[in-house]
Amino acid sequence: MEMAAANEPSFANWMKVTCRYLAGQELFPANPLVTSVQPFDVTHTITGEELHKELLNAGESPEIHLLDQYYAVLPVDYLQGFLEKNSVDSLQWIKDYRDCDNMALYLWAALNIINPSAAFGLAIGTTPSGSWHAWNVCRDESGVHFLEPQNDEELNPAEYRAKIFIL
Numbered sequence: 001m002e003m004a005a006a007n008e009p010s011f012a013n014w015m016k017v018t019c020r021y022l023a024g025q026e027l028f029p030a031n032p033l034v035t036s037v038q039p040f041d042v043t044h045t046i047t048g049e050e051l052h053k054e055l056l057n058a059g060e061s062p063e064i065h066l067l068d069q070y071y072a073v074l075p076v077d078y079l080q081g082f083l084e085k086n087s088v089d090s091l092q093w094i095k096d097y098r099d100c101d102n103m104a105l106y107l108w109a110a111l112n113i114i115n116p117s118a119a120f121g122l123a124i125g126t127t128p129s130g131s132w133h134a135w136n137v138c139r140d141e142s143g144v145h146f147l148e149p150q151n152d153e154e155l156n157p158a159e160y161r162a163k164i165f166i167l
């Protein structure tokens with residue numbers, strides 16, 4: 001992920017939008033947001049305040065943006081079943097156009113459409129090699145977890161250092 005340069009010439013912007021549109025025609029054969037799973041039963045919610053405390057411990061002095069007052073804690077087995085049916089991890093990676101931030105946003109949206117109050121969102125931070133990266137963060141019954149949407153694997157918070165959370 002790279003930070004975009006502000007104020008690009010308008011022709012370059014137009015080219016970019018057009019290229020993205022054309023690429024999208026070929027590269028989006030199936031909508032990755034469509035996932036045939038049921039929502040989980042909400043049996044446990046936590047307040048934004050509680051979640052904020054937990055996220056502070058999960059990141060590296062992270063900026064935390066919580067958009068709701070309450071969050072539904074995911075049952076422990078739910079995410080695994082969801083990921084098995086969801087295809088964000090099989091999308092082709094394309095620099096900027098569909099890279100880490102896009103994949104994390106897609107998975108966030110896919111889960112959120114089915115479970116609007118789920119404690120699941122976006123993390124931005126650094127990889128073990130120090131480069132910027134975006135991934136997902138989840139609070140299930142066993143605690144806060146990091147998830148790589150590009151391969152459905154759990155990430156180690158000691159190696160992937162979150163600096164921004166948005167849920």
Ligand SMILES: [Ca+2]
Binds near residue numbers: 084
């Ligand atoms: Ca998957």
Ligand SMILES: [Ca+2]
Binds near residue numbers: 001095096097100101
């Ligand atoms: Ca991107």
